[in-house]
Amino acid sequence: SQTIHQWPATLVQPVGSPLSLECTVEGTSNPNLYWYRQAAGRGLQLLFYSVGIGQISSEVPQNLSASRPQDRQFILSSKKLLLSDSGFYLCAWSMTSSYNEQFFGPGTRLTVL
């Protein structure tokens, strides 16, 4: 069966510091991968998605970037964090089919002080 891991689970960082969040998927090959952010309130916002190694699409211009160095690894980065980057970051995967059912990881709670 497929599993998705994220780390760290929680992170407290000062404004202006760099960021690296990692997501890995097991039990599947060539998945679509996604980064979402859930800020204040309840809504989830898609930040980036990837359909293959080195292929990144950005949905929202911002202070963040994403990379996919390996088939089942997705990394979310920032060179300098802003207060507004605080939130709950969720990684998700789906099969490369038309169904696009997405499955989510446990999330990383980021607080920028």
Place this chain on the structure above:
Amino acid sequence: GIQVEQSPPDLILQEGANSTLRCNFSDSVNNLQWFHQNPWGQLINLFYIPSGTKQNGRLSATTVATERYSLLYISSSQTTDSGVYFCAVPSGAGSYQLTFGKGTKLSVIP
């Protein structure tokens, strides 16, 4: 883009009660997902239901695609059902992006 509205925004139930959560969407879709976000933030897949009815234990869901809505039924609610329930649909034809509703926050009290 497609709009997704969920109702009610908040719901408080006595343990053992039944409830119906609604998800309306503004355009035709070829898939729809229901999620439960538990108090730890984990998004748990409940149903993938582009149309028709599915059941899983005390939960069931019905999507009427032609009328652009989906319903999630929770029967004999338990305190562990508490959390936020989201529905999500593709943002457009062939889109990889899911558009989420704002969720229904359910609190089940003993």
